[in-house]
Amino acid sequence: MRPTYDPIMVTKNEKDTREASDHKGNKDLYITTTAQIWHKSGSCPEGTIPIRRVLRKNKSKGTTVDDHARKKPTISPYQFNDNKNMNLLQANHSLAILHTEGYAYFGAKGDIKVCYPSVELDDEYTTSQVALKSGPYNQYEALESGWVVNPSVYGDRQTRFFTYWTIDASVETGCFDATCPGFVQISKDIALGAAIYPISKPNELPYQITIFIFKDPFTGNWWVNYGDKVYIGYWPGELFDRLSFSAETVQWGGEVYSARVGTSPHTATQMGNGEYADRHAGTIRRMRVVQNSQIRIIIITKVLGLKCFTNLISSPLRNCKLGVKMSSHLMMLSIFIIFQSEDGDVIDCIDIYKQPAFKHPALRNHKIQVSFSSSSPEKSQNPDLHVDATPQLWQRSGNCPEGTIPIRRMPNNSESKETSVDDHLRKKPRIIPDPFMESKNTYLLEINRSLAILHAEGFAYYGGKGDIKVWNPSVELDDEYTTSQVALKSGPRKQYEAIESGWAVNPSVYGDRQTRLFTYWTANGIIGLSFVDGSVKTGCFDATCPGIVQVSKDIALGAAIYPISNPTGLPSQITIFIFKDPNTGNWWVNYGEKVNIGYWPKELFNFLSYHAVTVQWGGEVYSTRVGTHPHTATQMGSGQYSDWVSGNSGYIKRMRVIESFGALRFPDWVNSYADEFDCYDTFYISESMADPEFYYGGPGRNYRCP
Structure with a gap:
């Protein structure tokens, strides 16, 4: 089973761009994609999917499986602008991201360098991901995928592949991977929550995972690709309200969760590879978005006049009339x-x-x-x-x-x-x-x-x-x-x-x-x-x-x-x-x-x-x-x-x-x-x-x- 359209065709020009860079001495040619450790032990047969068991020690006595497998929902309202930087400021969360807003987004992609950051306490975590979000800051819907070190969910401090979703800012819905009903997996080769190997190390070859989340325009389902070829599965369109239309923001970067974010002493949990931003730190390259399969769209509630539309990525504003008119x-x-x-x-x-x-x-x-x-x-x-x-x-x-x-x-x-x-x-x-x-x-x-x-x-x-x-x-x-x-x-x-x-x-x-x-x-x-x-x-x-x-x-x-x-x-x-x-x-x-x-x-x-x-x-x-x-x-x-x-x-x-x-x-x-x-x-x-x-x-x- 695959989505009803091939997302690679949407970005097929990237191949030409990458091949052209091969002749320019690009140092990033040595970046190597990663695999999952469990592959060394075997594989799943056709017609099955791999599911990683949730270990008993992952669940504390005071929490349910639902609670510990969900992000903490406490939110700090953004005080400065109701329209910009939505879904960014959250209590106990520290973000370091690149984000885009102002369009309707139907997909996002990025090559994420895989690192092994330190997590200080068991109830803290650190992630690097691609995320698409929509809705008000206190009840946003989100789709995310990347790598994570999360002892409370996975029971250790290994770097693992993850997916995450919520429809209410993690108050009552959503979870990591398949720890709650929601995500439909079809791949027999990739296990959600499985450890990634090898890990990038200083002065050695860097390793990456390529994450591509995109909406199938015919079914409304949101798919996740691992690498350029593996369709892991999808979040059904029926799960969502606002994301059943499109995402309002795309984010690439890192997140740290800790009750000691913004306090003194601060948590020592690291982000990326634990270094401040430079070429050797956590990186995301080849960042891409899909704007209505590269066709623009604007969501509105009432038309009293003609709205302005924008051209494709990096293009200037077009004439507001758009060359069309409405009959009386x-x-x-x-x-x-x-x-x-x-x-x-x-x-x-x-x-x-x-x-x-x-x-x-x-x-x-x-x-x-x-x-x-x-x-x-x-x-x-x-x-x-x-x-x-x-x-x-x-x-x-x-x-x-x-x-x-x-x-x-x-x-x-x-x-x-x-x-x-x-x-x-x-x-x-x-x-x-x-x-x-x-x-x-x-x-x-x-x-x-x-x-x-x-x-x-x-x-x-x-x-x-x-x-x-x-x-x-x-x-x-x-x-x-x-x-x-x-x-x-x-x-x-x-x-x-x-x-x-x-x-x-x-x-x-x-x-x-x-x-x-x-x-x-x-x-x-x-x-x-x-x-x-x-x-x-x-x-x-x-x-x-x-x-x-x-x-x-x-x-x-x-x-x-x-x-x-x-x-x-x-x-x-x-x-x-x-x-x-x-x-x-x-x-x-x-x-x-x-x-x-x-x-x-x-x-x-x-x-x-x-x-x-x-x-x-x-x-x-x-x-x-x-x-x-x-x-x-x-x-x-x-x-x-x-x-x-x-x-x-x-x-x-x-x-x-x-x-x-x-x-x-x-x-x-x-x-x-x-x-x-x-x-x-x-x-x-x-x-x-x-x-x-x-x-x-x-x-x-x-x-x-x-």
């Missing part, structure tokens, strides 16, 4: 965390009960539905064993806490000067009536749009589902877009209602050309005091206007998807499932097989408050140069025409509908359709297939589509 309906929301993802996205973790959906006039009295009221419609098994469900890029930077949802901020350049926020976030509404067919293809022909879809009609539909292959097609101009989606629609052709979800490349909405998860809705009728009429005045992408109610803390609407399919690699896909809750009438959207993103409340709709009359799977390109010469070069799908042989075009598989609140099933009637077959085509295959498949896409402008 996002201002003054309760924001608990702000992430900046590695792709530049800013994600606000917003109180689920104060999300923008509830600013819609029809939803002022809406009671949030945290999950759908009935069991989810059955999910069929995916036969494509080698197709991976695709995550979102921002998830590599952290996660939102329980009770919040992620909202992606709009970039500044996503709104043109000529349009309002509402206009540029809504599809263009103009429709071309189809004069030839009143009941079929009702929602297909639209000005400036080119569709290549498979659609089902003729029944009442209560759900639609599909596995959509993820690509990154080229979009020629900023006011054009391309999407691949599942859509359900109802109502008259000029004022239809629609709910859609899939992936999009849409520079005008998202400010770049990345492939992103999207939802979209539009409605028809009079709701509250607003007249709404099928993308003329209502609806939008994602949460850029009030409408969709989000419940998931793990999926951000509009966030970038990764990885993207490529012709020579494994395909990546997203599974989209839109369905109606028969008890509440709300329309839910699922991402993958398990994640309920949220729902469109029934109050938004007129016709869709009953059911959908068509379900569509496929691609759409929007451009003012659709149907003209020269044609737009904006691509659909992968940019290739439909290709069922190699699968290197856009495709949707496992297409399903729900009819009359029944089970998921393939529809009884489907038809493939393309507005411009020479520009974007389709291929539907059902014969000789265990499950019908739909292929679509195209390059746009080319010799067939001038």
Whole structure:
């Protein structure tokens, strides 16, 4: 078992730095890493871990095991500044440390020289460690690891490897090593509390241990590495409150505990190697931190304006605007965390009960539905064993806490000067009536749009589902877009209602050309005091206007998807499932097989408050140069025409509908359709297939589509 991301990749540039120093005569090249003495006597087999027994003599008659294995909690409040040097001054503790504050920290590392200091009395100890802490000075949470000489815990004065944790400044929780429940060990090679050898001596080779504590961004667990390769184990994220988010300070250095600290006579217990600071004293080198996997984050309680963010380590302050903005309906929301993802996205973790959906006039009295009221419609098994469900890029930077949802901020350049926020976030509404067919293809022909879809009609539909292959097609101009989606629609052709979800490349909405998860809705009728009429005045992408109610803390609407399919690699896909809750009438959207993103409340709709009359799977390109010469070069799908042989075009598989609140099933009637077959085509295959498949896409402008 290992963490879900490799922390060595975060600091892989250190290897180059260290190798470069090899050619500069660096004296530290002779520093040698240490081992544990018990290794000389044997090893633990696979499937087991080494646990050092607590000796009886370690426990005094007047204390419990919990008491003697925990640091003394008495604390002296810091008198000078409430914000700086938090967690430093403690009664009976003497620190000599380097510490960093002012950021959110997700890891810390250091090479600690191993020494053998003298400890005067049995109830005293001395340590050298890496520590991460968070919280108020009198009730801080802490994670620590390094070496220690502690007679009261270990029964002798040997130098030993240790870990330590607490969630209340050591008042009632926490302990060294595995002397209380908390730390989960996975390594069979390293024993917590075991003696370290060899020890550095004057005029001889120095020895060190490398300690790396870091947070797994996917699980929230805090891992400890010993050396550069050994994953010892982790503190589960469930142990912590503040550290479930991040650490507020990192400390490297030494600590001495004694009741005679700050008194006369002072304790003679030593720190480091017992010498004052010089090159031969206690040392910690290669000190590193992880700031949100080198992506910055700031924890706040309320946003009244824009906060300033800082760049990576040793970088200057950036512009406070950060190149992003909030829509008017996002201002003054309760924001608990702000992430900046590695792709530049800013994600606000917003109180689920104060999300923008509830600013819609029809939803002022809406009671949030945290999950759908009935069991989810059955999910069929995916036969494509080698197709991976695709995550979102921002998830590599952290996660939102329980009770919040992620909202992606709009970039500044996503709104043109000529349009309002509402206009540029809504599809263009103009429709071309189809004069030839009143009941079929009702929602297909639209000005400036080119569709290549498979659609089902003729029944009442209560759900639609599909596995959509993820690509990154080229979009020629900023006011054009391309999407691949599942859509359900109802109502008259000029004022239809629609709910859609899939992936999009849409520079005008998202400010770049990345492939992103999207939802979209539009409605028809009079709701509250607003007249709404099928993308003329209502609806939008994602949460850029009030409408969709989000419940998931793990999926951000509009966030970038990764990885993207490529012709020579494994395909990546997203599974989209839109369905109606028969008890509440709300329309839910699922991402993958398990994640309920949220729902469109029934109050938004007129016709869709009953059911959908068509379900569509496929691609759409929007451009003012659709149907003209020269044609737009904006691509659909992968940019290739439909290709069922190699699968290197856009495709949707496992297409399903729900009819009359029944089970998921393939529809009884489907038809493939393309507005411009020479520009974007389709291929539907059902014969000789265990499950019908739909292929679509195209390059746009080319010799067939001038």
